[in-house]
Amino acid sequence: MVERVTLIMDVFEGRSSRLSLEEVSRCTRLPRSTAHRILDQLVRLGWLEHTALGYGLGRRALGFGGGDGAHSRIREAAAARLHQLQIRTGMVVHLAVLDGAEVHYLDKAGGRFAATVPSRVGGRAPAHSTALGKAMLAWLDPEDVETRAGGSITRLTPRTIADLSTLHQELNRIRRRHGLAFERGECFPDIACVATAVRGPEGPVAAISLVGDAWSPLEKVAPLVVDAARQVSLELFPGQEEGRAKASRRSGPAPEETWSAQTMDRLLTVGQYGDWQ
CATH class of the missing domain: 1.10.10.10 (Winged helix-like DNA-binding domain superfamily/Winged helix DNA-binding domain)
Known part of the structure; x- marks a missing residue:
């Protein structure tokens, strides 16, 4: 039994x-x-x-993992959104937080493809090699990034970022894409991810990703990840939207929160070898 x-x-x-x-x-x-x-x-x-x-x-x-109230609150706020993402896309969905130089997986939802993705709830991975980690690192000060990742950048696959200079260039590209992070085969061969951070008033508190095989058309599902992260942010920090509205009145129109296919085409370009630029 x-x-x-x-x-x-x-x-x-x-x-x-x-x-x-x-x-x-x-x-x-x-x-x-x-x-x-x-x-x-x-x-x-x-x-x-x-x-x-x-x-x-x-x-x-x-309750067995439940010593950390902050993590429990994040999981609770994200649970419905993760489920909706998985049902809508059929892909594996991750929720993770940044812990030093690593991402710590808080939740995972997936269909038939889940068994082929070697992540697990409670597991960890180097932040610089995952879309989840890069999505959160992109919103930290460069000095903080170097403190966290400087001594731990290792190459897991031939496509893994292996030095700080390249990592900073990638994080800058992520910021220019309004926080969208991609990786193809950087953490595990033949697996690709798109992620964006769940952000609070003081910076990133978590990240959400969709995972597919190496040739998944991630640009098509990227807006869904952005919207899910935004909704979780509002759930965790309900006053944040009002603060952004006040800031936009002072500084001008706010950027669009949801993107059309045409906007995505402008934001994302594919390099010669399939890399996201």
């Missing part, structure tokens, strides 16, 4: 993961009746919850 419970709990990849009975049965290879019986017991005991969207992690399961 313990082995079967473990099989079931392992298929839930994060706070926003939602699975049907059929999906749990298929992923665990347990008979449908057996999976249903165990799921029902786990719901009654608080390890899982059951809603119209399916089964998800319950209060007792989520």
Whole structure:
């Protein structure tokens, strides 16, 4: 029984993961009746919850990582947006925070492609090699970037940024793209990501990314990531929009918050070798 419970709990990849009975049965290879019986017991005991969207992690399961109230608040504010992104795109969605020179994955939502993405909730990766990390580093002072990443820039793949000068150039390009960060094969071969930061009054507090294979048309889903991060920012910092409105009245019209396909074409260009510029 313990082995079967473990099989079931392992298929839930994060706070926003939602699975049907059929999906749990298929992923665990347990008979449908057996999976249903165990799921029902786990719901009654608080390890899982059951809603119209399916089964998800319950209060007792989520409580195990729960020493950090700030991280719990970020996960709670982002959960619905991550789920919507995953359903709308069919891609893997990540939520992460910056911890020194690394990104710390707070949540992961994904469909069939999720098993091929070697990230996990609670796991870490070098910030300079991920779209998530670069999206957050772009909004820090250059001195802070060097303090965090200066001694830890290592090459994970042939495409990984391997020196501070190149990293600063990339972060400058991200700022010019209004915070959109891309990476193709920099952290893991054959995997590509687009990310943008969730920003508060004092800087980036987290980042959201969409993950696909190396040739995914990320420019088409980039506006969805931008909008999701903006909505999470408003959820976490409800007074921020009013502050931006006041600032725009003093300094002129604010830039567009959502982008048309034509605007995206102007913001994003593809280099000779498929690199995002």
